[in-house]
Amino acid sequence: VQLQASGGGLVQAGGSLRLSCSASGRTFRNYAVAWFRQAPGKGREFVAALSRSGSTYYADSVKGRFTISRDNGKNTVYLQMNSLKPEDSAVYYCAVSRTVILSAIADDNMYPDWGQGTQVTVSS
Numbered sequence: 001v002q003l004q005a006s007g008g009g010l011v012q013a014g015g016s017l018r019l020s021c022s023a024s025g026r027t028f029r030n031y032a033v034a035w036f037r038q039a040p041g042k043g044r045e046f047v048a049a050l051s052r053s054g055s056t057y058y059a060d061s062v063k064g065r066f067t068i069s070r071d072n073g074k075n076t077v078y079l080q081m082n083s084l085k086p087e088d089s090a091v092y093y094c095a096v097s098r099t100v101i102l103s104a105i106a107d108d109n110m111y112p113d114w115g116q117g118t119q120v121t122v123s124s
Contacts, residue, residue, distance in 0.1 A: 001026045001115040005094045008118030011084055015122070020077040021094030021115055028070055033077045034077035035068065035100045036108055037120075043083070046106035048079060057105055062088075084122045091117040 007019040021033065034049035048068040049057045056068055067080040077094060093113035103112045 001031070003094055003113060003115035004049065005092065005115035005118045008120045008124065010090060011119045013084060013086055013122055015084050015119060016080070016082045016086065017093055018118075019081065019094075019115050021079075023075055023079045023096065026096075027072070028077055028096070029072055029091060031096040031098055033068075033070065033098075033104060034095050034105065034108075035039055035079045035092055036095060037088075037092045038117075039087075039090040041059060042090075042095075044108050045090075046108065049105045050077060051102060051105065053096075055102075059106070082121070084120075086122045086124045089120060089122045093117045094119055095122050 002024045004022045032051050035047040036044050037047050038044045046059050047080055050068045065083045070077045094115045096113045097111045099109040
């Protein structure tokens with residue numbers, strides 16, 4: 001699966017961005033899709049996931065501010081990010097898996113296919 005992440009940019013604290021992850025060659029309906037992020041000098045961190053059945057999962061740090069959703073017609077998954085904070089600054093990656101189980105949905109090792117990443121910078 002080839003993934004293309006987009007939508008990153010520079011925004012002030014309190015602002016919003018919407019990231020997009022589009023796929024070629026496969027339909028997202030058959031995959032769990034997740035967003036991870038990595039800030040400079042830090043490890044990759046789980047942000048949000050959408051299971052194949054449509055259930056959503058969020059890291060505690062983004063719960064209530066971020067929303068993951070899927071548009072089957074456009075074969076695109078979105079990450080709506082509101083009330084952004086400087087600590088949200090990172091490169092954001094989307095990833096997919098056909099086999100990840102729900103108990104491991106936040107484990108980046110369970111995702112074999114990754115997009116190239118999109119930079120999000122939140123200024124204070």
